[in-house]
Every structure is written in structure tokens, then in C-alpha cells.
Amino acid sequence: GIQVEQSPPDLILQEGANSTLRCNFSDSVNNLQWFHQNPWGQLINLFYIPSGTKQNGRLSATTVATERYSLLYISSSQTTDSGVYFCAELDTGRRALTFGSGTRLQVQP
Amino acid sequence: DGGITQSPKYLFRKEGQNVTLSCEQNLNHDAMYWYRQDPGQGLRLIYYSQIVNDFQKGDIAEGYSVSREKKESFPLTVTSAQKNPTAFYLCASMGGRGTGELFFGEGSRLTVL
Numbered sequence: 001g002i003q004v005e006q007s008p009p010d011l012i013l014q015e016g017a018n019s020t021l022r023c024n025f026s027d028s029v030n031n032l033q034w035f036h037q038n039p040w041g042q043l044i045n046l047f048y049i050p051s052g053t054k055q056n057g058r059l060s061a062t063t064v065a066t067e068r069y070s071l072l073y074i075s076s077s078q079t080t081d082s083g084v085y086f087c088a089e090l091d092t093g094r095r096a097l098t099f100g101s102g103t104r105l106q107v108q109p
Numbered sequence: 110d111g112g113i114t115q116s117p118k119y120l121f122r123k124e125g126q127n128v129t130l131s132c133e134q135n136l137n138h139d140a141m142y143w144y145r146q147d148p149g150q151g152l153r154l155i156y157y158s159q160i161v162n163d164f165q166k167g168d169i170a171e172g173y174s175v176s177r178e179k180k181e182s183f184p185l186t187v188t189s190a191q192k193n194p195t196a197f198y199l200c201a202s203m204g205g206r207g208t209g210e211l212f213f214g215e216g217s218r219l220t221v222l
């Protein structure tokens with residue numbers, strides 16, 4: 001099945017800083033999604049982005065399907081951005097999402 | 110509002126007991142999934158179902174069982190054969206038979222005493 005690699009595994013920022021999270025994929029990109037897991041464990045949908053660029057407030061994402069990677073940008077970070085960010089891509093053999101191991105972000109005041 | 114409801118949110122179980130986690134969705138999605146998350150780890154696929162009365166094993170199905178008798182419901186049973194059942198369990202659903210966006214319930218946290 002598809003392999004999903006996320007980097008960096010951990011990230012500590014001061015409030016107001018910008019950051020870039022990356023996902024690399026071992027196979028073609030068809031159904032790429034980004035999630036944020038809050039401290040209570042809930043997974044929040046950020047972007048459904050098989051290709052191109054999308055923006056939602058201070059967050060934006062870019063997927064370059066031909067090169068099998070995606071980037072999540074967080075600008076002017078806030079303490080509420082803390083948590084774990086996951087990317088996931090479809091394993092076409094079984095039509096289920098495979099998740100990366102996540103980037104744990106801590107934004108300090 | 111449409112969504113995915115998991116229950117219970119917290120569950121304690123003695124060793125040797127089976128326990129069933131409920132997952133109900135009113136999004137009219139065909140596909141449903143169960144993932145397991147251990148502390149500090151990513152999500153691993155337990156079972157998935159693309160259509161009623163059909164389901165498939167994921168990467169870590171041993172010690173678990175599921176049923177899909179109704180489109181809206183996909184319960185997960187953690188059996189006594191699961192050697193390390195303490196974990197956070199997440200149910201999800203997707204429209205378009207695996208081609209749409211995935212949505213999650215709030216999760217069930219199981220602790221075995």
C-alpha cells in the first residue's frame with residue numbers, strides 16, 4: 001500500500017511565527033487530505049486537496065501531485081493551532097485513507 | 110446537523126471481556142472505517158466497509174470484529190483476543206465509495222483495567 005511520510009515530526013513555534021509542514025507519498029496522489037487533531041483528540045478537516053492550492057484564513061495548502069508531495073502553511077501562528085497535524089492519502093487498492101505519523105506542533109505564547 | 114456519533118466516549122473494561130463501540134452516521138455515506146490510535150502515534154486502519162453487508166480487514170484486524178447491517182451503522186467489537194486493547198478508537202465515513210472527503214466522529218477512549 002501507499003506510504004505517507006510527514007516532516008518534521010515535532011515543531012515548536014513562538015506565537016506569530018510561520019511554519020511549513022510537508023507530506024511525501026510513495027504513490028500517486030488522488031484524495032489527499034489534511035487534518036488537525038485537537039488536544040481532546042478530535043480530528044478536524046482542514047483541506048481536501050488532491051491538487052493545486054487552497055487557502056482558509058491563516059492556513060493554506062499546496063499539493064503537487066506529479067511530484068507526490070503536499071505542503072501545509074500556517075501563518076501568524078496562535079496557541080490554538082497547537083496539536084497534531086496529519087495528512088492522509090487514499091490507498092487505491094482498498095479505498096481507505098492511509099495516514100502519516102503526524103507533525104506535533106506546539107505554539108508558545 | 111449531519112455527522113458521525115460515537116458512543117461511549119469513555120469506556121473501562123476488565124481483561125477478558127468483550128466490548129462493543131457504536132458508530133452511527135447520518136451523512137448518507139456508503140463507506141465507513143474504524144481506526145485505532147495509540148498515544149503519540151498515528152492512525153491505523155482496523156476494518157472498513159464500502160457497502161452494506163460487506164466489510165474488509167485493515168492492517169490490524171486481529172482481535173476485532175465488525176458488522177454492517179445498516180448503511181448508517183458500523184459497530185466495532187473489541188474481543189478478549191485483542192492483546193492490547195487500551196487505545197483511542199475513531200470511526201469515520203466517506204462519500205463516493207472511497208473517493209470523497211473523510212469525516213471523523215469524536216472517538217471512544219477504551220481503557221482495560
